[in-house]
Amino acid sequence: MLDAFSRAATAADASGSFIGGTQIATLKTFVAEGNKRLDAVKAISTSASCIVTDSVAGMICENPGLTSPGGNCYSNRRMAACLRDGEIVLRYVAYALLAGDSSVLQDRCLNGLKETYAALGVPTGSMARAVAIMKACAVAHINGTNGDRGPQATNNTINLGTTAKGDCSALASEAASYFDVVSTSIS
Structure with a gap:
């Protein structure tokens, strides 16, 4: 896994040159x-259980045959494996977001x-x-970390103790691209 610094040094x-110009x-x-990135990862991590559970539940709602006898989510063991796999994918997406690099996702998960x-x-x-x-x-959680709880904020907003201010859409887009890498890899 290469973080942004390792990637710049390797390049x-x-x-055969020094790090400079655009790399710096x-x-x-x-x-x-950095604080936005950490807050985005924190938003994913603190909500991981809900994100994974809601995602698997949504998948099952769209395809109820998965929980029927013979379905891939039928039995507690298979359902647990499905939830575990979702958690692993989400964890590695969070790692990639933290590092700013998808290689950990490719090497360790996919x-x-x-x-x-x-x-x-x-x-x-x-x-x-x-x-x-x-x-x-995950994108919805990341976009909720920007510290600006303006008119669209509701009483249901969870205060994650974030420190970042400003637009988090670039990080949300980056995280979305990591999920796209996962989807492409398994499809």
Whole structure:
């Protein structure tokens, strides 16, 4: 896994040059946005159980046959495996968001996942749908971390003790791209 700093150093080393110019500007932006990034990860982490449970429930609501005898979520063991897989995906998306790099997601989570699902007979379309629902939930949580609880805020807003101010849409978009990588990988 490479974080933004390691990636810049590796690129400079490969070209035989010092880190400078646009690489330093990129790193300065990464550091300046650090509190937003940490708050976005905190928003995902503190709501992980709800995000995963809601995503799996949504997938099942759209395909009730999954909980019927013979379905891939029929029995407590299979349902627990489905929830576990969703939690693992969400955890690695959070790691990627924290590092600003999807390589940890590729190396530790997605490598061989599609083949494993195929071998186990897990319908990847259903898992991809659960990931899409997770993406929507996580993006909503991230967008709620910007510290600006203006007129659209409700009494149901959870105070996560965030420190970031301003627009978090770039981080939400980054997280969404990591979920898209997962969906593409398993589809």
